[in-house]
Amino acid sequence: MWFIPSSPGRRISLELTGIKKPFTEVIKANIGDAHAMGQRPITFLRQVVALCTYPNLLDSPSFPEDAKKRARRILQGCGGNSLGSYTASQGINCIREDVASYIERRDGGVPADPDNIYLTTGASDGISAILKILISGDGKSRTGVMIPIPQYPLYSAAISELDAIQVNYYLDEENCWALNVNELRRALNEAKAYCNPKVLCIINPGNPTGQVQSRKCIEDVIHFAWEEKLFLLADEVYQDNVYSEGCQFHSFKKILYEMGPEYYNNVELASFHSTSKGYMGECGYRGGYMEVINLHPEIKGQLVKLLSVRLCPPVSGQAAMDIVVNPPVPGEESYAQFIKEKESVLNNLAKKAKLTEDMFNKIPGVHCNPLQGAMYAFPRIFIPSKAIEEAKAHKMAPDMFYCMKLLEETGICVVPGSGFGQREGTYHFRMTILPPVEKLKILLEKVKDFHIKFLEKYA
Amino acid sequence: MWFIPSSPGRRISLELTGIKKPFTEVIKANIGDAHAMGQRPITFLRQVVALCTYPNLLDSPSFPEDAKKRARRILQGCGGNSLGSYTASQGINCIREDVASYIERRDGGVPADPDNIYLTTGASDGISAILKILISGDGKSRTGVMIPIPQYPLYSAAISELDAIQVNYYLDEENCWALNVNELRRALNEAKAYCNPKVLCIINPGNPTGQVQSRKCIEDVIHFAWEEKLFLLADEVYQDNVYSEGCQFHSFKKILYEMGPEYYNNVELASFHSTSKGYMGECGYRGGYMEVINLHPEIKGQLVKLLSVRLCPPVSGQAAMDIVVNPPVPGEESYAQFIKEKESVLNNLAKKAKLTEDMFNKIPGVHCNPLQGAMYAFPRIFIPSKAIEEAKAHKMAPDMFYCMKLLEETGICVVPGSGFGQREGTYHFRMTILPPVEKLKILLEKVKDFHIKFLEKYA
Numbered sequence: 070m071w072f073i074p075s076s077p078g079r080r081i082s083l084e085l086t087g088i089k090k091p092f093t094e095v096i097k098a099n100i101g102d103a104h105a106m107g108q109r110p111i112t113f114l115r116q117v118v119a120l121c122t123y124p125n126l127l128d129s130p131s132f133p134e135d136a137k138k139r140a141r142r143i144l145q146g147c148g149g150n151s152l153g154s155y156t157a158s159q160g161i162n163c164i165r166e167d168v169a170s171y172i173e174r175r176d177g178g179v180p181a182d183p184d185n186i187y188l189t190t191g192a193s194d195g196i197s198a199i200l201k202i203l204i205s206g207d208g209k210s211r212t213g214v215m216i217p218i219p220q221y222p223l224y225s226a227a228i229s230e231l232d233a234i235q236v237n238y239y240l241d242e243e244n245c246w247a248l249n250v251n252e253l254r255r256a257l258n259e260a261k262a263y264c265n266p267k268v269l270c271i272i273n274p275g276n277p278t279g280q281v282q283s284r285k286c287i288e289d290v291i292h293f294a295w296e297e298k299l300f301l302l303a304d305e306v307y308q309d310n311v312y313s314e315g316c317q318f319h320s321f322k323k324i325l326y327e328m329g330p331e332y333y334n335n336v337e338l339a340s341f342h343s344t345s346k347g348y349m350g351e352c353g354y355r356g357g358y359m360e361v362i363n364l365h366p367e368i369k370g371q372l373v374k375l376l377s378v379r380l381c382p383p384v385s386g387q388a389a390m391d392i393v394v395n396p397p398v399p400g401e402e403s404y405a406q407f408i409k410e411k412e413s414v415l416n417n418l419a420k421k422a423k424l425t426e427d428m429f430n431k432i433p434g435v436h437c438n439p440l441q442g443a444m445y446a447f448p449r450i451f452i453p454s455k456a457i458e459e460a461k462a463h464k465m466a467p468d469m470f471y472c473m474k475l476l477e478e479t480g481i482c483v484v485p486g487s488g489f490g491q492r493e494g495t496y497h498f499r500m501t502i503l504p505p506v507e508k509l510k511i512l513l514e515k516v517k518d519f520h521i522k523f524l525e526k527y528a
Numbered sequence: 529m530w531f532i533p534s535s536p537g538r539r540i541s542l543e544l545t546g547i548k549k550p551f552t553e554v555i556k557a558n559i560g561d562a563h564a565m566g567q568r569p570i571t572f573l574r575q576v577v578a579l580c581t582y583p584n585l586l587d588s589p590s591f592p593e594d595a596k597k598r599a600r601r602i603l604q605g606c607g608g609n610s611l612g613s614y615t616a617s618q619g620i621n622c623i624r625e626d627v628a629s630y631i632e633r634r635d636g637g638v639p640a641d642p643d644n645i646y647l648t649t650g651a652s653d654g655i656s657a658i659l660k661i662l663i664s665g666d667g668k669s670r671t672g673v674m675i676p677i678p679q680y681p682l683y684s685a686a687i688s689e690l691d692a693i694q695v696n697y698y699l700d701e702e703n704c705w706a707l708n709v710n711e712l713r714r715a716l717n718e719a720k721a722y723c724n725p726k727v728l729c730i731i732n733p734g735n736p737t738g739q740v741q742s743r744k745c746i747e748d749v750i751h752f753a754w755e756e757k758l759f760l761l762a763d764e765v766y767q768d769n770v771y772s773e774g775c776q777f778h779s780f781k782k783i784l785y786e787m788g789p790e791y792y793n794n795v796e797l798a799s800f801h802s803t804s805k806g807y808m809g810e811c812g813y814r815g816g817y818m819e820v821i822n823l824h825p826e827i828k829g830q831l832v833k834l835l836s837v838r839l840c841p842p843v844s845g846q847a848a849m850d851i852v853v854n855p856p857v858p859g860e861e862s863y864a865q866f867i868k869e870k871e872s873v874l875n876n877l878a879k880k881a882k883l884t885e886d887m888f889n890k891i892p893g894v895h896c897n898p899l900q901g902a903m904y905a906f907p908r909i910f911i912p913s914k915a916i917e918e919a920k921a922h923k924m925a926p927d928m929f930y931c932m933k934l935l936e937e938t939g940i941c942v943v944p945g946s947g948f949g950q951r952e953g954t955y956h957f958r959m960t961i962l963p964p965v966e967k968l969k970i971l972l973e974k975v976k977d978f979h980i981k982f983l984e985k986y987a
Contacts (some may be wrong), residue, residue: 073647102614105607115582122844131588148564153810154560190649190814193838226837351612353843355649378685379652383842384812466959 092480099482101276101444103350103414106503111410113403114392117143119352119420121152121388143388158377159359160188161384164391171394175308176323186371187359188390190382191352192306192343195359199225199339202371203268203300204233213266214297215256217248219447219497220277221491234264239374240494242449246280246436246468250289269299269452274307274318274442277489277499279422281316287324295336303340306357308400309347312419313441321519322360338362344389346444348414356393358385418444421502421509424436428513432520445499447486449485450520452496456527468496474523479515545870551939555958555971558941560735560903562809565962570808570869572862573851576602577813580611580847593714594860602847611843617835619647619817620843623850627817630853635782646818646831647849649841650811651802654818656686658798661830662759663692674715674758676707678906678948678956680735693723698951701829701908703741704897708922709748716756726757733766733777733901736948736958738881740775740900746783754795765816768806771878772900781819790916797821802846805903807873815845815852862975871907877903880968887972891979904958906945909979911955915986925956933982938974 097105104110113136119138120126127137146161148154165183189195206214206297215236216224228235238256240246248271260266269388271290274491282290294301303321311318322340326333344356364372396411397404422440429437434451452460452467460470468485475498476482486497504512531544539950556564563569572595579585579599586596603710605620607613624642633642648654653976663671672695697715699705707730710922719725730749732741741749753760762780769775781799785792795829803815823831855870881899893910911919919929927944934957936957945956963971 100614100695102607103612103615104610110610110612118844119578119582119585122581123574126578129590147812151563151569151812153562153569153808153812154564155559155811171860182861190842191839197837223837230837349612352614353606353610353612353840355840355842378656378682378689380650381812381814383649383814385844386842387578456756 076358077128091478094277095476095482096504096508097482098504098512099484101346101501101503102352103346103503104352106501107409108350108414110351110502111392111407113397113407113410114349114351114389116386116403117392118388122286124150124475133402135403137300139392139395141147143391147384152388154382154384156188156381156387158373158379158380158381160186160392161387164387165358167391167395168360171358172320172322174325176320178327178425179323181322181360183319185361185364187361187376188382188387189341189357189359190379190386191296191345191355192304192341192357192359193223193402194355194379194382195339195341195357196223196304197303198288198375199302199361199373200227200231200268202368202375204228204231206265207232209263209265211264212268213264214268215253215260215266217272217275217278218275219486220270221272222488224270225490234260234266236260236264236266237490240275240278240280242438242492242495245441246275246278246447246451247410248280248282248286248290250293251438253290255298266297266523268301268302269294270302270304271321272304272323274310276304276307276315276443277445277484277486277497277508279438279440279443279445279447281311281313281318284317284319284324285335287319288328289319291321291325291327291328291332291336298446301336301338303338305340306343306346306498307443308342309415310418310444311442312422313439316441318442319372322362325362333362335363337364339364342393344386344393347393348411349389351389354386354389356388356390357382358390358394366523373431399449417506418502421506422446423502424506424509425513426501428510435520438501444503447489447497447499450496450498452522453524453527456523459509459527468498471496471523472498475519477514479519479520481512530833538592549939550937551932554935554939554941555963555967556592556941557941557963557971560805560960560962561811562805562903562962563811565960566964567809567873567962568869569810570851570866572856572866572869573808573810573848575843575862576851577844577847581844582855583609583680589758592861594856594862598851598854599719600924606843609845613843613845615840615843617832617838617840619645619841620850622763622847623647623853624817626850626854627819631779631781631819632765635779635785637734640781640819644820644823646820647841647846648800648816648837649838649845650804650814651763651800651816651818652682653814653838653841654798654800655682655761655763657834658761658818658820659686659690659692659727661827661834663687663698665724666691668722668724670723671727671728672719672723673727673815674712674719674725675729676731676734676737678736678945678950680731680763681947683729684949693719695719695723695725697947699734699737699739700892701897701951704900705734705737705906707739707741707746707749712749712752715759716758719832725756726759727761728753729763730782731763733769735766736904736906736943736945736956738902738906740770740772743776743778743783746780747787749911750784750787750791754982756793760795760797761841764799765802765805766902767801769903770872770901771881772898773914775900779903781821783820787921792821794822795825798823801852801854803845806852807870808848808852809873810848812858813845813848814842815847815849816841817853831895836897836920837880841980876965882966883906883968884959884961884972887969887976891976893965893983894979899961900939903962905959906948906956906958909955909957910983912983912986913980915969918986927957930982931957934975938978940971940974940978 116136169181345352437448628640803813896907
């Protein structure tokens with residue numbers, strides 16, 4: 070099931086003007102939409118995009134020289150020096166070069182080739198495109214795509230649309246949502262009986278589960294993919310969102326390289342990044358990139374052909390992506406402000422991650438794993454059997470019933486765990502930690518009060 | 529076959545740095561990319577988008593008040609007043625309202641409902657989405673989609689990708705590429721034997737053929753669609769590009785309405801517009817909209833679900849679309865400059881349309897219909913049988929062979945007619961009229977010299 074996270078909140082927002090509700094404001098904690106929750110854009114990114122949009126501003130003394138330098142470089146990569154020209158389907162050359170340099174810096178010098186970089190319309194466009202070219206066959210030979218449960222529902226939607234088989238592997242909730250290779254193996258072996266599993270999707274840091282994979286875990290997964298000849302699809306859009314002490318983001322690309330030539334010459338990998346998350350939160354620009362490794366030349370040809378149908382990714386999104394991978398560096402005029410803004414966002418998110426975990430774990434009947442990364446809590450909630458019966462009478466999943474009640478009574482909009490998948494008989498919801506700290510505290514208090522009353526009502 | 533128009537030119541561009549060629553510059557007359565050919569952006573549009581991008585500029589005295597007013601309105605429609613937020617999948621409400629008002633003005637008061645407007649990632653995104661939800665079935669019941677020949681290859685690519693059946697109807701070259709309903713009927717009746725024709729695609733003004741449909745012709749097509757219960761898909765992205773005297777753009781929506789309730793209550797129609805063409809030429813923003821009429825509520829639900837997978841169209845593209853439908857009006861500060869810029873582009877295009885037609889018709893063995901609208905010439909070229917043989921020896925379509933020779937010898941990049949479809953045994957190419965007048969004259973002279981030499985060589 071593809072869940073449209075914004076709909077119920079929107080409906081209630083509209084209703085608020087008329088019918089009386091026990092709250093004055095809908096808080097949309099259902100979608101990772103940072104700016105909508107009040108986060109300010111990164112000044113430097115917007116300056117560069119504004120300069121590209123209206124190049125007269127290149128003469129304005131109110132824009133810093135380092136922003137102008139980047140804008141000029143981007144415009145030189147555009148036909149007629151205009152953001153209004155089509156670019157190559159793969160994206161602007163100099164931006165792909167900047168992406169490759171970024172990956173090399175991020176991965177401690179592991180080489181990245183601009184030819185392997187494709188700029189995309191957000192990460193989801195790249196993920197859909199790659200899945201489309203990897204999926205084929207029918208009957209028992211239908212392509213199986215392994216995805217984590219819980220997952221981000223783009224995956225299940227794309228798999229179902231492409232008529233492939235969704236192969237679930239379960240993350241280990243008792244163990245901070247860790248990925249266990251034994252579970253991968255179980256899922257794969259069972260799936261082989263009814264489909265042809267070819268792709269293994271990983272979301273790291275996890276959405277909705279927020280775990281950050283250890284180096285050891287990534288090595289195990291890569292070894293498994295190598296052994297089983299699975300195409301690895303690494304969704305790494307939360308790579309800047311790591312909060313817990315002792316946790317660190319490792320890219321699949323880097324670990325693959327460090328495991329030696331037997332791995333990096335053979336394992337096929339596509340990894341994804343985006344302007345939408347991290348500290349910039351620029352969802353509306355629909356900027357993103359993917360890096361592909363060891364893609365068969367024929368498949369690469371198909372990919373280019375497929376991407377050419379949509380002509381090119383939005384060029385202002387490409388420009389925004391450039392600033393994410395090529396931000397101000399020490400010595401540049403805008404560096405101090407950039408770092409201040411970036412760290413302010415990330416430090417705040419880290420604070421809110423801890424706050425949310427602590428607050429949830431104080432509520433009876435709620436358990437929340439540490440939010441090691443990303444921007445969501447995915448607490449497990451106890452739903453009394455009386456409430457489950459009432460949900461059934463309404464033909465609703467129990468956690469959907471819970472979330473609708475929460476929305477109606479508090480104005481807080483979260484997404485039921487059933488939209489992401491969860492182990493049978495367990496219930497969760499996903500809530501973003503994006504509201505400002507003070508608002509988040511109020512929100513968590515309201516959830517607490519609601520939950521206690523809910524337990525009492527259906528005791 | 530999906531033709532990637534930009535590739536051969538790009539390859540030769542790169543080669544130019546090394547190998548010696550009989551020309552100094554590649555002229556890319558192969559793709560409708562106005563800014564890449566030197567057309568300047570419309571100042572007002574870019575001012576508004578820059579203001580939305582970097583709202584600090586709202587305090588700058590160097591931006592006009594009417595631009596600021598529009599920027600404020602767009603930002604009020606955005607979550608957190610930021611272009612960086614996701615919007616509803618259907619697009620920002622106030623922009624959909626502006627689109628509806630624009631359509632009402634354009635169509636002399638025929639009502640338009642913002643609920644029927646969907647903002648899209650360029651027109652192609654909307655066309656692909658609509659085709660996707662209309663196409664179903666297998667075997668003899670596979671969906672047939674009627675498209676003009678010659679056509680814009682997005683259609684053939686989408687149809688083939690969706691595993692539907694392409695049903696060709698031929699435009700009448702002897703009659704200025706007019707659409708004849710008898711030909712529609714022939715194509716439909718033949719197609720019924722092997723598929724289930726459900727969709728009729730129209731491109732007006734035509735791409736690559738440049739014809740502008742008469743009111744009578746549109747009425748005939750609508751009557752035909754009503755009679756045969758075909759879903760009408762009207763690609764009207766060149767609605768501002770009409771040049772020939774006596775020609776006028778009529779929207780399918782308007783004529784449908786004027787034909788009375790039997791028609792406008794029954795015929796299903798989707799029509800498309802874009803920021804990429806017209807006088808603004810903002811291809812890189814990937815802005816567009818579609819209006820749907822009489823779409824079944826269930827199908828509408830599927831459409832919204834499909835669109836929600838890609839989250840939302842790029843928000844700066846939505847903002848650009850807003851300015852296309854809501855430009856400065858008389859009395860506003862920016863009106864004079866806006867009209868001057870708009871008319872300069874359109875008058876130039878009209879001049880170039882006439883110039884191109886005249887020049888082509890002076891070349892022996894070339895015939896070119898009047899360029900009534902859009903931004904392309906699609907001349908018919910005589911290819912001698914010796915050249916056809918040589919092309920066959922190279923396993924190339926004869927017009928591809930011709931276009932490759934043209935590129936190698938002159939640096940002029942055009943697209944062979946076989947990329948769009950043409951009657952068996954006829955040959956064409958598509959060339960944009962976007963280069964500046966002086967450059968276009970040189971280009972046409974070069975084509976003439978090349979063609980005469982080509983005829984001599986293969987006589």
